[in-house]
Amino acid sequence: MVNAPFPVPENVFAYVSGRIEQAAHSLWPGATVGLGPHVPSVTGYVRRLDVDDRPMFAKVSLLGSSLVSVLRGTLGDWAAVKAKQDAYSATPGGLLERETIQYGILHTARLRAPRIAGYAGGVLFTEPVVGPTLADLIAKDPYRTAELLTTVTGELGALHRADVTALVTAAAIPERSVHATFARKFNGISGHAYLTLTGNHAPVLAEVVARLRKVRLTGAPAAVVYGDLKPEHIVFPDGSDGRPAFLDPGMSLGHPESDLGKLVSRLVLGLLAAPHQGAGTAAVLGGIGQFADAAGQSMERETRAAWLRQLVVLWLMDTANILTTYLTAPAGLPLPEQARQVIDRAGAVSAMLDRASAALEERADGPAVWRLALGHAGTAAGR
Structure with a gap:
């Protein structure tokens, strides 16, 4: 961890990875959780992982804003961002909670979309969809x-x-x-x-x-x-x-x-x-x-x-x-x-x-x- 007042990638990524592990263990108690590589993005934090050898993607949104905004300090110093994120994750209606619901809507409309593996603590877990874009x-x-x-x-x-x-x-x-x-x-x-x-x-x-x-x-x-x-x-x-x-x-x-x-x-x-x-x-x-x-x-x-x-x-x-x-x-x-x-x-x-x-x-x-x-x-x- 870096001793810096404003958000820096090392601190942000360590924090978010911890939130992913915590959410995964809450959804699948006793499972073996293996974090994979970070998927580069300028918006949300996305990371591959395996839960008992089941491949997934985990996604976290920091205050509903882009990673670029967070890391530029637009949303405040790192202590403030973490405190706000804890409240944001516990408040109904957050960005990823709505995205979770919207995946359900896509399935209701009979469109093809990833299957939701779980949602907890502001972390959205989805199964991968493999194929050319x-x-x-x-x-x-x-x-x-x-x-x-x-x-x-x-x-x-x-x-x-x-x-x-x-x-x-x-x-x-x-x-x-x-x-x-x-x-x-x-x-x-x-x-x-x-x-x-x-x-x-x-x-x-x-x-x-x-x-x-x-x-x-x-x-x-x-x-x-x-x-x-x-x-x-x-x-x-x-x-x-x-x-x-x-x-x-x-x-x-x-x-x-x-x-x-x-x-x-x-x-x-x-x-x-x-x-x-x-x-x-x-x-x-x-x-x-x-x-x-x-x-x-x-x-x-x-x-x-x-x-x-x-x-x-x-x-x-x-x-x-x-x-x-x-x-x-x-x-x-x-x-x-x-x-x-x-x-x-x-x-x-x-x-x-x-x-x-x-x-x-x-x-x-x-x-x-x-x-x-x-x-x-x-x-x-x-x-």
Whole structure:
């Protein structure tokens, strides 16, 4: 343990690992608990473990905030964080308690999702789901991008049933929404101070954020959205021709473009971080465009234009959210491989955000803004 007043990775990880062991022993008295490796993440703390040779994942949320925020000292010194966490874990309605309920909702909706192994003391235990992710499949065959997106969104249509809406409303996780995260990060003076932590990228990102803060999302957030729909959260246990399973739900009532906005954001970010060889990048972007064309085909012209414009807004907001999180991650926090790649390519990502947000500010026409954004993504991937 390190004698430091503010949270440092060694102290935080030791504390959370102890909470995982304690929760596991309370759920399975007498079992042999073996902690495995920490799974790098900038949000919650996730660790592999075995309970009597049964493989699981354990997940802990520190005060419902990201690990980056905790380790930057945003939530206070280490003694205060531990005291607050003890109270947070004992209070009903915490983030992971709602996530546990939401896994049950996914099963009720007959969607594939991890099985819950247990929940205790603010620790969520799930069984692993093994298979390639959506990102893996698109990397392997970029020409199937539109087809795979159609499969994913077709499955998620089950969330729009009236009974599911009622269940989600009672256990919603609105804090994971793109717009809520953006508003929380870049609010006023604290948002300006936060952007300065991105170093040389701060001037460009400040312009991007200023443009996006002027946008007002239209329509009521009345549709059930998955909320945290990322390529790595979509697993195909039976391969590309099977049904996907969904991890880490963050469902709530939101704008209908939210899920696709986050999914497009993360797919494009993957392209910018590690561009495909040959025509692969163009194939992925073309597939995204083809999918959006098909999804909007039945809409009235004005409705489709507004939908595409809002889709771009949410895409850019999410990319700004995650890029700044990666750039401000404290030393000592293990990062996923893609996060390190994004940091290395932050100049290209910032350039894409700058050009696409400028187009959004200058043009009211949704289809034109959408085409320009995809074009700027392609240009940035080739830098």
